[in-house]
Amino acid sequence: MHTFRPVIAIVSCYKMVDGQPSQSVYQKYIDAVNFYGGNPILLPNTAADSANFDALLKVVDGILLTGSYSNVAPTRYGATHLEEKQDLGRDDLSFKLLAHADKTGTPLLAVCRGLQEMNVHFEGTLHPDWREVEGFYEPHLEDSTAPLEVQYQPVHDVLIQPEGRLAEFGKEWHVNSLHKQAINKVGERLSVEAVARDGLVEAISLVQHPFMIGVQWHPELNYAQDNLSKFLFTEFIQHASKKLSK
Numbered sequence: 688m689h690t691f692r693p694v695i696a697i698v699s700c701y702k703m704v705d706g707q708p709s710q711s712v713y714q715k716y717i718d719a720v721n722f723y724g725g726n727p728i729l730l731p732n733t734a735a736d737s738a739n740f741d742a743l744l745k746v747v748d749g750i751l752l753t754g755s756y757s758n759v760a761p762t763r764y765g766a767t768h769l770e771e772k773q774d775l776g777r778d779d780l781s782f783k784l785l786a787h788a789d790k791t792g793t794p795l796l797a798v799c800r801g802l803q804e805m806n807v808h809f810e811g812t813l814h815p816d817w818r819e820v821e822g823f824y825e826p827h828l829e830d831s832t833a834p835l836e837v838q839y840q841p842v843h844d845v846l847i848q849p850e851g852r853l854a855e856f857g858k859e860w861h862v863n864s865l866h867k868q869a870i871n872k873v874g875e876r877l878s879v880e881a882v883a884r885d886g887l888v889e890a891i892s893l894v895q896h897p898f899m900i901g902v903q904w905h906p907e908l909n910y911a912q913d914n915l916s917k918f919l920f921t922e923f924i925q926h927a928s929k930k931l932s933k
């Protein structure tokens with residue numbers, strides 16, 4: 688008998704690969720979803736086209752918004768600074784996926800840029816560069832000249848909000864951190880689930896949704912070893928499995 692695995696849509700990013708424009712997802716996101724029993728499919732930015740979107744999302748049981756070195760377009764949250772690392776196709780797709788997840792209750796896990804997209808989708812705003820904000824002092828941004836294993840090592844604590852969606856996991860955890868942007872105003876209908884010791888918002892959830900959680904750190908990295916990663920992906924895929932069984 689076939690055991691159907693929940694189909695998890697993973698949003699792609701525009702990248703130049705071998706000198707050619709590409710739609711790309713890092714293997715670690717695919718491996719994490721697969722490891723926890725999901726069936727990963729990669730959505731290119733063309734999936735946002737209305738002629739494609741509804742048909743595709745009929746077969747989707749969960750959504751993963753990955754990290755990315757690009758940034759949400761400033762115009763989406765009323766900012767006016769010049770953004771040199773835009774991926775407008777990613778923005779279009781992610782925001783349609785967030786609206787779909789909100790409307791249908793589809794489970795959604797948002798990582799790093801994904802958390803920032805989630806916050807902006809629900810009318811929140813971002814700091815373009817947390818280093819310019821007085822009071823933030825934790826090492827939130829990686830040293831991009833360091834080896835990857837150093838860039839992604841845990842570097843600061845997150846304090847989990849009691850009574851929140853992550854409270855079942857515990858009170859705090861040590862996480863990696865690779866981001867220049869950060870939540871400024873928290874979006875409507877969002878609950879803060881974790882903060883760094885310097886007050887930077889590290890995790891959010893959509894109130895009264897079965898599972899819509901955004902985290903600023905990267906649980907996909909050590910998805911099989913890190914206990915908080917295990918908790919997040921297990922919860923995510925279990926909720927997606929419930930949607931599949933409906």
Ligand SMILES: N[C@@H](CCC(=O)NCCCC(=O)O)C(=O)O
Binds near residue numbers: 905
């Ligand atoms: N560009 C945003 C988000 C940063 C981010 O997602 N970093 C990780 C990218 C690579 C990966 O997915 O591991 C910011 O700078 O805040």
